[in-house]
Amino acid sequence: MLEDGFGREVTGVRVSLTDRCNFDCVYCHNEGLGDTRGPMAARDHEMSADDVVRFLDIVEGFGVDAVKFTGGEPMLRDDLEEIVRRTPDSMEVSLTTNGTFLPERADALVEAGLDRVNVSQDALDEEAFREVTQSGAYGRVIEGVKAAVEAGLDPVKLNMVLFEETKGYVPEMVDYVAENDGLQLQLIEFMPELVGKPEWAVDIDAVHDWLAGRADRVESREMHDRKRYWVDGGMIEIVDPVGNEEFCANCHRVRVTHEGYLKGCLNRNDDLRSMGEMTRGEIASTFRETVRNRVPYYGEYMIEDGDGGWTVNEEYIDAPADVPIADD
Numbered sequence: 001m002l003e004d005g006f007g008r009e010v011t012g013v014r015v016s017l018t019d020r021c022n023f024d025c026v027y028c029h030n031e032g033l034g035d036t037r038g039p040m041a042a043r044d045h046e047m048s049a050d051d052v053v054r055f056l057d058i059v060e061g062f063g064v065d066a067v068k069f070t071g072g073e074p075m076l077r078d079d080l081e082e083i084v085r086r087t088p089d090s091m092e093v094s095l096t097t098n099g100t101f102l103p104e105r106a107d108a109l110v111e112a113g114l115d116r117v118n119v120s121q122d123a124l125d126e127e128a129f130r131e132v133t134q135s136g137a138y139g140r141v142i143e144g145v146k147a148a149v150e151a152g153l154d155p156v157k158l159n160m161v162l163f164e165e166t167k168g169y170v171p172e173m174v175d176y177v178a179e180n181d182g183l184q185l186q187l188i189e190f191m192p193e194l195v196g197k198p199e200w201a202v203d204i205d206a207v208h209d210w211l212a213g214r215a216d217r218v219e220s221r222e223m224h225d226r227k228r229y230w231v232d233g234g235m236i237e238i239v240d241p242v243g244n245e246e247f248c249a250n251c252h253r254v255r256v257t258h259e260g261y262l263k264g265c266l267n268r269n270d271d272l273r274s275m276g277e278m279t280r281g282e283i284a285s286t287f288r289e290t291v292r293n294r295v296p297y298y299g300e301y302m303i304e305d306g307d308g309g310w311t312v313n314e315e316y317i318d319a320p321a322d323v324p325i326a327d328d
């Protein structure tokens with residue numbers, strides 16, 4: 001197992017398979033890579049299935065035991081089933097998707113070896129859903145979640161981004177997962193770092209307090225020190241990275257962009273390392289280097305400025321980049 005300079009072991013990788021998407025959610029950070037809009041056709045610069053599988057084989061050798069496929073919308077990749085099938089057996093394979101393509105493909109993904117799925121669902125109302133995702137596919141998403149549960153992927157986690165526009169829907173979403181078997185809820189604090197709009201932020205502590213008041217049981221997950229609240233039999237997990245040093249101190253995943261760049265932190269694009277035309281040995285050393293250079297974002301890369309805000313630690317300003325930054 002590789003460990004970074006802050007004692008954080010890297011146990012998982014998060015692979016973005018494309019930056020394309022059939023939605024245009026108003027809050028989207030696209031895993032740190034910019035706009036998702038544009039042509040839906042597959043693009044040449046996306047990592048091939050062979051490249052993805054080769055990378056996974058290599059990091060399996062470093063003890064990485066979990067992979068998350070994400071995007072953009074990873075289900076726009078026609079070869080997703082092939083990638084899942086060829087993922088090393090020792091790894092837990094999970095997927096984060098907007099759910100629209102699950103009705104036809106949930107069974108095939110399970111057959112290929114998918115273990116878990118998270119589906120983005122920000123509201124239980126078609127109109128509200130349209131506002132947030134700029135898409136009329138609400139019915140497809142509901143069908144997709146159902147297909148995933150029926151295919152044996154339960155519990156399916158519903159990902160809901162918590163910001164001004166969605167905060168009013170939290171109580172009904174909590175009741176929804178409590179009342180429906182096979183569903184869990186993940187409330188993701190809106191992250192303004194890559195998309196601006198700090199005014200959309202909600203008071204996440206107030207949400208913790210509200211859930212704590214209703215919960216029969218509260219647990220802490222090792223990853224990110226995330227809290228899980230059990231309310232009337234339903235599980236609600238909070239993902240609250242913004243300004244949270246504990247969250248970053250417990251971050252165990254390296255990311256890979258759709259173009260095959262290694263990336264140590266979601267919020268940074270100044271530490272990208274290309275795996276381009278590399279040999280297996282070169283990829284292994286680049287992975288080691290990415291891990292060695294990982295830095296907790298909050299608390300180290302960003303430090304408190306004394307006024308309740310965060311500022312870049314001078315140590316990292318104009319630090320020489322050893323590789324060119326991907327242009328997309």
Ligand SMILES: Nc1nc2c(ncn2[C@@H]2O[C@H](COP(=O)(O)OP(=O)(O)OP(=O)(O)O)[C@@H](O)[C@H]2O)c(=O)[nH]1
Pocket residue numbers: 068070094096118159186188191239241251253266267
């Ligand atoms: N800043 C930051 N945000 C994260 C991180 N991990 C997850 N998130 C946020 O949470 C969103 C949803 O995460 P998912 O891809 O569904 O998966 P997850 O919750 O990280 O993982 P599982 O609970 O194991 O399925 C991500 O797209 C990010 O917005 C992280 O390491 N750092």
Ligand SMILES: C[S@@+](CC[C@H](N)C(=O)[O-])C[C@H]1O[C@@H](n2cnc3c(N)ncnc32)[C@H](O)[C@@H]1O
Pocket residue numbers: 021027028029030031070071072073074096097098118119120159160161188189190191192195
């Ligand atoms: C970038 S999407 C990629 C996978 C897939 N397209 C989906 O929507 O599930 C991954 C997750 O990031 C979340 N997300 C996107 N932008 C965000 C932001 N600014 N703050 C918090 N979460 C965000 C989405 O809600 C989604 O659950």
Ligand code: SF4
Pocket residue numbers: 021022023024025028029030036071072073097098120133
């Ligand atoms: S579905 Fe996912 S990738 Fe697409 S715009 Fe929404 S959050 Fe972004």
Ligand code: SF4
Pocket residue numbers: 241247248249251264265266267295296297298
């Ligand atoms: S260091 Fe913090 S912000 Fe960066 S990926 Fe890890 S948890 Fe997210």
